[in-house]
Amino acid sequence: MRLLGYGLVFAAFSLGLGAYAHNRIDIWIEQTELPLVLSEVGAEVRARDGSLLRAFAVENGRMRLALRLEQADPQFIAMLIAYEDKRFFKHSGVDPRAMIRAAGQAIWHGRIVSGASTLTMQVARLLENTGTGSRAGKLRQMRVALALERRLTKDEILTLYLHHAPYGGPVEGLRAASYAWFGKEPHRLTQAEAALLIALPQSPESRRPDRHPEAARVARQRVLARLSLKPDHRQVDVPYRMQTFPQNASHLAATLRRKAPERRKHHTTIDAELQRKMETLARRAVEGQASGVSAAIMIADHETGAVLAHVGSPAFSAEDGALGFVDMTAALRSPGSTLKPLVYGLAFDEGLVHPDTLINDAPVSFGTYAPQNFDGQFRGMLTVRDALTLSLNIPPILLTHELGAPRLMAGLRRAGTRPELPTGEAGLAIALGGVGLRLSDLVQLYAGIAQGGRALPLHVEQQTTTPNPQHFMSPVAAWQVSHILSDIAPPKGVAAAMGQVAYKTGTSYGHRDAWAIGFDGKHVIGVWLGRPDGTPVPGAFGGTFAAPILFEAFGRISTDRVPLPPPPADALILGTAHLPEPLREFHGRSTAFSDTANSPTFTFPPNGAVLRRSGFGVPIKLRAGVLPLTVLVDGMPMVTKMRGRDVVLPLENAGFTRISVVDAAGRSDSVEIRLD
Template structure:
């Protein structure tokens, strides 16, 4: 009753001043020192459709979101004014008649029947965080309310109420309340939701739905009854839990806040639903893995350069030793075999090889550097296409030796990547992953290959301008690489078929990183698995772990695959025998291949022989070589574990044929014949 008495007293004083001392009242109001009306609001990171991805709280951990009247459900605004302040648009900040009515009713009935505070007075109280029980406090609120009305528009005053009204706990403002209690933005509220948001600010803790559901329901009902909206309507249940404000794309949000500290809102190209799908996939693919294993996923639309999903770790916390706060889309790690497509693409452009050029996968040394294949075996003479498909190590090192490591590094930089060299100097090992690359770098590189050899920087901010594309590979070479990668068989159990997705896997030295990067006609996806601290994960392979995750990611993007690009009109699509002579077989300038007196030799048929087709096949006679032997025809194995030095090959097709043999020590020999 003390507050009502104060209201009556102050109202009487103001009425007298208004009637007998208007000038004094105006001077008194004009001299009012207003509290700050510009308040800190949460920094927001939003998806491409405006959906809130993540928000950073203001002081004391409160969630207060920027909001305006035109962003709020207009039914809610009408209900709020009708319930709290019917004469809001008529009074000048203080409704004297409402104060007198409230006081008279309180005296008559012995209790508070209706309040006398206007919305503007409530704003004054919220801005100053002041009480209302004393005469001095009430007078101060009225003075501030009158001053606010002189200096702000009605909508600006409503904006302040919508921004500061308390809704329980750390929730402040109607937008934070709508997200926290209903999980949605406040521009489309039901009558019941609007009524609850009108009732809560009057007693935010006593009416908190999660703690005092009965009180919240009763308060909501009173609002609806007074507004004549409750008749015969059964209202939905009161929300029983305070929802968590969206916390998606945490690594990306932290990066944007760090890079643009003055921005209150970051509008991104992220697809909100796809982001959540990829976050769930990252959590799933590490399930059952050893302690400390993390994962990262990036998805982009390579036709526009827009990043659609950015997952730096499965959980944004240092859980189970996984260092989840580390953004593994940006961490520089050894990319393993994922750079081989660039090596081959540059070699195609330089005219060193063609996809059907024969290249020798045999022991080789470059001044003491002797690369080995992953399985320790050697395949002998085979096509470049097969060398990339099988991810062999010797052929790309041979090509990098011809190109020069600095050419490969320049190609990476032109593709938009930012490689880091541990020693500061590029060597042949770069071809096999001896350079620091991030998942973002690899997604950038593969997006450029998908776009016909043109690199356009991937972007995550919607307002970022489109940059001019930089060519780092010809469209023919890019298509040749894509065509080879699309022929790699999908992982077992994948719904995709060969030819739909061009992809490559990689495993770094010591099983520290497992990679898979690929693209279809529209999207590029990159997946990384490993430990953020760089310690090995025994048994981790890109093909076994990252590739299935890559194909699942594509499946979550869409069940339909955008077709890969068609071959450019000037692409040379012929077999080995039809290639120009200088492209039929690659010869390194000064690579030293291992030789020995007992290396295998094809005694028959001799190299260059022209044989007549007999219908009985072609006899094969071999000399030397450690048993067992493997025989390949045009790069494909036709006999394995051969423990004799003669055999008959089922050959009867007209034209050129390459016959290769590899012994148990990886040494090889080959001949090319023609059948007429």
């Protein structure tokens, strides 16, 4: 009886001692200071379909990408747990069975055969960046593992492992590893790919397949063998190089990250496939060009304002020099002749001219400013339609003088652009490119023209709200401009029917910038070529340098053009002779009531005359006009300081010829003849 009593006392003491020990262990675990369990991940910029455009590294250049557990391949998760920690979902952070098994195997074989670290212990080691060689280090991992299991769910612990496991070099985490070694997201891995990614974290440097391919093969096969998985007959060899992470739309990605450095994900409107095509096109555009020549391309859906492709330069790396990092879609440049459509559109709205109004392309000056055409020639009287098609300089300057330069600047701002003046004061020269604009501004402007004069803001990030666009040009004026631009012939060698694409080219002063901007019924595209440092590119014209790239870009969107819209119901479609009297010929408001009776006029030959070549030249007879007179043939002066009103011009070449006369007061007349 007494022995029974002693036994009960001993049992009670033992239970109490066990409870005391258990309580002390609980306190020991609860007092554990855990490392930071919020994984820092690199910012990502994604395309409209969710695919990765560019990923940014975290501190020390490590590549670690955010991953939700459901994004990982279920087969990989099952293989990982079966290989690394079969009792993961049963133990509390430390697995006594695994420890006993590992110790027994070590005693039996005289060497370590398998480890006893659970996945949770591995997470503890990764979070604290500690080794496994010392007993103190192993004890610390066990303590942290036990604490992690109490404070986190199994899925959260597994997610930490998938973020921090090392895979060689700067690569950490399953998602970054899948990109680095296989160039894809980790939601669909083959057995061989999964096996390699399970084996790598145990010895990430000595098993790197790009440096130690045989060690990688052996480690991969060991995983498959232990899991009793037969090699897939489609199994390929281990990758021989670490792939680069996606770097598409790099300039745009850098801009978005700079504007919002705290954001981890940027969801853009970029079409990933189209972006890659345009980056390839930009690289090809500068092949064989002079040193330092760069290119930029931008594409938008003008119906929604979504930017679909954004190429700031042909390359984005130090190997291409510092200028490769310059985003030329956002650089201030002279737009050359690309603003002329806006000038004409505003003039149409003001009732100054109609597309078939006659306007005089003749020498003119405004104080000390005497604009010239690009080729130095003058065409005399011609329609506004032809003036825009030929990209003449004098007519838009005349119209800007009537509109007022501030009116043109206001039109630019209402269109959604951000013009910057070099002198702070708007002058007539802005019509010819004397203002700073960006490629993105010009795409914005032409998108508005394509949308019937509506300034729909372009956007690169996905948005839920729909802006209410304002008109900067009437639908009729916008259609008239579009219709004229669609009649411009495509560049030589381009198989594209006129009427499908409305476009305009431009060349800035000194051949520093070559532009081509165009649109069809769906897309608007802008192309720029030049040197980012602003030095000239001799021989670079928008029509020959940038326009072919523009049409090739349209071809890479689709070979089937979305047609331009039909004319609005209230569009006035009449020839010159049938226009209302005030619209038949542009005189300018300031000269509308001036005395025109003394303007020089041809009495012979009449306009449209067909003359036979006589060998003695073509006689010219004039009346009125203030002497001296200047006679031009096809825009080039042939007779200057003429004190009479009769002259014989030495013209003998067959074909059409335009003859113009300008008097000392700047008034002019012209005729077109044909010599047979």
